[in-house]
Amino acid sequence: MAYWLLKSERETWSWDQQKREGRKGAEWTGVRNYQARNNMRAMKKGDRGLFYLSGGDKCVVGIVKVVKEAHPDSTDPTGKWDCVDVAAVAALPHPVTLAAIKAEPKLKPMVLVKNSRLSVQPVTEAEWRKVCAMGGMADPP
DNA sequence: GCCAACGTTGGC
DNA sequence: GCCAACGTTGGC
Numbered sequence: 306m307a308y309w310l311l312k313s314e315r316e317t318w319s320w321d322q323q324k325r326e327g328r329k330g331a332e333w334t335g336v337r338n339y340q341a342r343n344n345m346r347a348m349k350k351g352d353r354g355l356f357y358l359s360g361g362d363k364c365v366v367g368i369v370k371v372v373k374e375a376h377p378d379s380t381d382p383t384g385k386w387d388c389v390d391v392a393a394v395a396a397l398p399h400p401v402t403l404a405a406i407k408a409e410p411k412l413k414p415m416v417l418v419k420n421s422r423l424s425v426q427p428v429t430e431a432e433w434r435k436v437c438a439m440g441g442m443a444d445p446p
Numbered sequence: 447g448c449c450a451a452c453g454t455t456g457g458c
Numbered sequence: 459g460c461c462a463a464c465g466t467t468g469g470c
Contacts, residue, residue, distance in 0.1 A: 312468095314468095338453075339453090340453090359467085359469085421451085421452095421469070423452095424467090447470105448469105451466105452467080454465080455462100455463085455465095458460090
C-alpha cells in the first residue's frame with residue numbers, strides 16, 4: 306500500500322464535506338498540474354492519504370483512502386485531467402500543523418516541506434506513521 | 447497583502 | 459529546444 310498527501314483549501318473542499326460523502330467517497334477534482342496528476346494516476350484502490358488543509362490553518366486533519374483509481378475529472382471540459390475518488394477514513398484526534406511538521410527533524414524530507422506547492426504528493430511509510438502518531442493515532446486505520 | 451518559488455507559455 | 463515573461467500558489 307502506498308501513502309499520499311492530498312491538499313485542499315478549506316473554502317473549496319473541507320474535511321466536513323469529505324466526511325459527508327461517506328464511505329463511497331467523492332471525486333478529488335480540480336487538480337491542474339502534471340506532477341499531481343501523475344501522482345493520482347499512480348494511486349491504487351486502498352492507498353491511504355493525509356487530508357491536508359491549506360489557506361487559513363495549515364494542517365493535516367484526517368485520513369482518507371482511495372476508493373476509485375484515476376479517471377477523467379468531470380469538472381474538466383478539455384478531458385486532459387484526471388482525478389481519483391477518495392473517502393474519509395478517520396479524523397485525527399488532533400490536527401498536525403505545518404509548523405509542527407517543519408519542527409520535526411524526521412519530517413524534513415517531506416515533499417510538503419520541500420515543495421509546498423505540489424497539491425498531490427507521495428508520502429513515505431515512515432512519514433505516514435510519524436504524522437499519524439503526532440495526530441494522536443498510533444495505529445492508523 | 448506581499449513576495450518567493452514554481453510551472454507554463456510562447457517567441458525565437 | 460531554450461529561455462524569458464508571465465501567472466499562480468501558498469506561506470508568512
